[in-house]
Amino acid sequence: MPEASQTTDLSETPEPATASPHPAGTVPAPGPVPGPGAEFVPGPGAEFGAPYGKPGKPLVRSPFLIGLTAGLGLLTAWALAQALITSRSVIVLVVVAMFLAVGLNPAVESLQRRRMPRRWAISIVFGAVILFFVLFGLAIVPPVSQQAASFVNAVPGYVRELLANPTLRGLDSEYQILTRIGDYITSGGLAQTVAGGLVGASAVVFDAFFSGVTLLVLTLYFLGSLPTIKDYLFKLVPHSRRERTRALGDEILDGIGGYVAGNLLISVIAGVVTWLFLAVLNVQYALALALVVAVTDLIPLVGATIGAVLVSLVALLQSGTLGIACAIFFLIYQQIENYLVYPRVMKRSVDVTPAVTVIAALFGGALMGIVGALLAIPVAAAIALIIREVVIPRQSQL
Template identity: 25%
Template sequence: MELDEERLSTTTLKVDKGNGKVSHVIQFLGGRSTLFVLVSILLIGLIIYIYNHISFIFYPITVFFSTVVLPVILATIAYYLLRPILRLLERIKVPRIWGILIIFIGAVGLITLLVFLVLPFLKIQFHNLVEEFPTYFGQLLINADSFLRTSIFASYYAGLDINVNTLLESVQGNIGKFFTDTVGGIASGVTSFISALTGFILAIVTVPFILFYLLKDGERLPQLIIKMLPPRMRDDAEIIFHDADRQISSYVQGQILVAICIGIMVSIGFLIIGMKYALLLGVLAMFTSVVPYLGPLIAITPAVIIAIVTSPLMLFKLAAVWTIVQLIDGKFISPQIMGKSLRIHPITIIFVLLTAGSLFGVAGVVLGIPGYALLKVLVSHLFKLFKLRYNKYEVNDQLHYENSASRESGE
């Protein structure tokens, strides 16, 4: 009986389509005529036009989100780092509130230890490197000039008529002008600077409070949001929340662990070969490694300049250490920790980094990949729903999307 009704419905659609009464494309879009589509497009354009002229009304909302976004992002990162520890404590029968308290005490102790033991040493190394880096850079230019004048490119280089001393004086003058302009800019914009600093401090202060409630109720938050949705949408929303949670968790936990491993390996390797500022360069490699592809290039640049100025042998030692670190990371650490959870093509990663960096600066470079992963989860699921809806309204079986069930059965 159900099969007969289905055939009758399909036949009716085909007949109506032939008579020009019903189009499966219009039905797919949710309407009954071409006028529905045209009116929908017109309304969308009208909404965009009106918004462009009254956008000032939404300024308080923009300010609210720009103020809230930083502490929420920091608290979310900390939540995904600390959630496995909280779950471990719950497995050994520690109540959730006491587990959160233990985690907070441990985090405060670790931060205090880093501030009083590691930070002063890093501050001294950073200060010395800032003072000596212009000397390293100048020596690098002199060494490059001497090499080019005695190489096979000497005739071409001589034709360029480059004076290293003039170039160095120009660079030093530009650096001095840069610092002068920067100080002047800071002095003229001291009010905005203090305002931004105050906002950042307030954001840091509010992170523990947001983190506490995320650890306490974070796992129940998706269910509360799902209950507010219509029943027909709840199953799809639950899948989206589950996939998004898995993507963020895998990326944050994996990227932080990989970064720590890289920082430790680089520091140990530089200490072994006697590289100056080994610990500082290791910390730089740890922080920049959260940016795929571009991070290692940023981290290796100051190390290469120091190694070239020190001695040619140091450059070979640096190349050996960096190669070993990258091999260990690429073959053992990243595959074991990160796996293939994101499944993003390298070319896509580069495009995402360039685009996000152009739009949002440093924050875009750091958050571009996890943001893309979340967007990919949402778009992928919406595309699955699109295929189901398309197949429902397409009367020709040959034009249906292939679903997973038919692939598994070999149809």
């Protein structure tokens, strides 16, 4: 069957569609329809895509999203604070290790300038540090052990003297003190207390030993990779400011290294002079007491006083004359150290006024204890250097 002929009626051809004056996806607002040549003015709500012309509230300004974002921010800040508090001991170890590495680096570079490889220079400097700790332990442990054994052996004599005291006898007859002490001992309470104290002391000793070993290992790693760390950190600075930042950074690191080296030198001088004085007076455990003075002298402000008090008390237990002589010696030596030794040693390392030194040490001690007091002075020197070299010249140009 022949197909029906398909004819096209030109008279029924649709007119070409004109472009809509409204953006795609929006509905014109109520009102008069503009003419073909009129300018289109979007109605209220058209910018939000409101289907019926009424503007809707933007989702970004929703109170729910604002509260949710604020809550998530508070939770994140709280989690970060808890993480910092939990890892505080680790952070302190890392900071102290980096501080020691920066302080020992001048000695390593001094050996390198004598054409010694850095690896061997680090080995020599680090071996000297380990040797100091070994000597300190050998000098301190035997006297402490001997004194502890002597005290344990003297306990029965102390008990007999107490029992022979008429005042104690009168108190015992009235309050049954000795009977209660005997019941406490026989009931096992004393054994539990002693066992708990031994366990706690063992835990403290183990934790201190582990922290010391970790500190030494971290210091060794930081000392070996210090040039690489410096180069990496300086690369994070924009190229236009990198040279200036490197110069300031090297000056700050040199100041920290000078402070550590100077502080160690002052402590060595204090220990040697104390050992000579105690040896002349024939004070027992002179070497151990001199090492105690050298270690405590590292603590700013109060370290020298703590060492002097400890040594004077130990000497006082041996003889009243020795105790008074030690007190007079330390009183004179601290004046010499504060006004002659310290300024001469530290004049090229840290340029900080005495008032700033005291304030920095107080704030550092309040924040991080002894470690904070040790780190506060070089940090204050670094801040003073930045203010003097960067802030003040910039303010002078304004």
